[in-house]
Amino acid sequence: MSAKLSMKAKVKNEVASWDKRLLLFFVAALFVLFLVLNREANTFLPDARLYPYVMTIMGIFLVALSVVRIILGREPKLDAQSGKDQEETEEQTRNAYRKIVAYMAVFCCFYFSIWVVGFRISAVVFVFSFIRYFGHSYLRSTIYALMGLVMVEALSRLLSLELPPGFWHLLFAD
C-alpha cells in the first residue's frame, strides 16, 4: 500500500516537474519581454507612456514573485484546467508533451503553407493529410478534403472575403 502511495507521489512530482520547468522557462521569457517593453515605454510621449510603463513594471514585479513561488514550490502541483490524470506515468507524460509539440508543429506548418501557397491549396492538403494520417483511405481522405474546400469557398463568398493567395502567387504576377 505504502509502495503504491509513494509511486503515486513520485509520478505526481514528475508530472509537476515537467510543468514546473516549462513554467519557469515561460516566466523567464516573460521577464525579458517585460524588461524590453518597459525600456521601449520610456521612449513614448508622456501621455502615452504612463499606462504601459506602470503595467510593465507590474508585470516585472509579478514575474519576479512567480519565480520565487515556483522555486519555493508554492505553485499548484497540478492544474484543474489542464485536466491531467494524476496517475499517468512518466512515460505517458513525456508522450503527452511530445504529442502536443507534434500537433503544434502540424499547425505551424499549416499556417506557414498558407503564407507560401495560399489558403485553398493549404486547406485541401491539410484536411487530406490529417484524415489520411488517422488511417482513412485515399478516397475518403479526398472526399473530406473536397468538403473542406467547399466549406472554405462558401465562407469566402458568404463573408465576401479575399483569402490569401500565397507567396507563390507573386511568381506569376506581371
Next chain:
Amino acid sequence: MFDSAIQALQILTQPDHFLFLFLGVVVGLFIGILPGLGGMVGMALLMPLTYGMDPVSGVAMLIGLGSVITTSDTFPSVLMGIPGSSGSQATIMDGYPLAQKGEGARALSAAFICSLVGGIIGALMLSAILPFAVPIVLALGTPELLMISLLGLGMVAVLSGRNPVLGLLATTMGLILGSFGTAPTSAVYRFTLDTDYLLDGVKLTSLAIGLFAIPEFIALLSKGGAITDKKTDLGAGWMQGLRDVMKNKLLVVRHALIGAGIGFIPGLGNAIIDWINYGVVIRFAKDKSQFGKGDIRGVIAPESANNAKEGGALIPTILFGIPGSGSMALLLAALVIMGVEPGPDLILTEAELVFVIVWSIAIANVLGAAIAFILSGPISKLAVIPFYKIMPFILLLISVGAYQATSHIGDLFSLLVFGVLGCIMRQTGIPRAPMLIGFVLSTPVERYLWQVTSRYEMEWLTRPGVLIIGALMVFIIGFSLFSSGRKTKSVGEQE
C-alpha cells in the same frame, strides 16, 4: 423600461434576428455536446461572423450560443461520465450513476427542465435588477469606474485559477497586450514591432481563438483520436424526470437563484458554480445516503444553477462593462465590433439592445431545451464522433474567422502565436480568461486612468467611492494570496 422590453421582444422575433438566435442555439448545442469544448470556444468560433452584423442579430446569436451550452453539455456528463463543459462536472456525480442504472433519460429530462427554468430565472433576475441600476450608474464618476474596472480585473485574476499570482500575471499580460498599437489618449504608436499590422494593435479575434480554441484542439487530439469509445444509451424515464422536477420545484428555484447570484461575481466560472450548488444540495438534504449513487437532486441542483448563471454574469458586463468571464469578455468585444460601446452608458442609450439580451437568454433556453428533448437520440450520438474528423473543418472555420478581422496574413500568424501561447498557459496552469479580460479592458482602463489623472491629479484617490472599492480590492486580492499561501503550505506538510 417596460416599453423598451416590449420593443426588444418585437425586434428579436423578427425572422432575420430570430434566425441568428436559432443559429446560435444550434451551434451552442453542438459545441456543448463535444466534451472539452466550452462556451469560450463557441464564442470564439462565432465572434468573427459578427463583423458588420446588425447588433441585434449578433447579440442574439452569441447569447443564444452561450445560454444553451450548459444544456447540451449534460449529454456526455450523464451518458458517458465525461463533462461536456466545465459547467457540468458535478452533474456526473449523480447523472452518470442514473444512466448506469438505465435511467439516463430520467436524468436528462430533469436536467433539461431545470436548465430551462434556471435560464429563465437568470433572465428574470437580470431584468429585475436593470431598473434599479440606472441611478447607480448615473451616480458613478470616472474615478469610481476606474476602480470598479480594477476591482473586476483583480477578482477575475485571483478567483479564476488556483494560483492568484499567476492569475494576476495573466491579467497584466492582457493589459500590456492591449496597449499595443495606437494609444487611446494620443496619436502615438506603441510596441508595433515596426510592422503596419500592429498599428491598430493586437486583433481580438486572433487572440481569443488562439488562446482558447487551438489549445483545446491540441489537448483533445493528444488524448487520442476518439473522444470516447463508450456507448450512449439514453435509457428510460423521460416522464419520471419531469415528475422529479415538479416534486423538487423549490430546489430548482433555490439553486437557480444561487447560480444567478454567484454568476454576478466576476471570476467564478461555471465549474465553481456547479460544485458549490452540488455541495449546497447535499448540505441541506435530509437524506444524504443516495448522493453519488444516482440521486436526482444531484442533477437538479447544478443544472438549475449553471443555466441561471448566465443572467447573473451579464449584470456586471452590461452595467459596468466588466466581463466576469472569458465568454462575457468576448461578448463585450463583439459589441465593439458591431459598433456598440459597452459600459455604463449602455443601459441608458441602448436599453432595447439590453432587453434583447434578456429575451435572448429566455428564448434560447426554451429553444435549447426543446431541441434537446426532441432530438435527444441523434444529439447524443454526436458526442462519440471522433474529434479528428471534425477538427480540420473547425480549424478552417476559425482560420477564416481570424483572417476576416483585417484580411492580413498577420491575422493568421498572430492566431498561431496566441495558439502556442495558449498551449503553454494551459499546460502550466496559467489561467487564460484573465488575460483575455485584461486585454478587453485595457483600453477603457487606460482611458479612465488618463481622464482621472489629468482632471483630478491625485485628488481622486481621496474620493469615498474610490476608497471603499480600493479597500475591497485590497482585501480580496490580499485574502486570496494569503489563503493560497496557507493552502500550499498545508499541502506541503501533508506530503
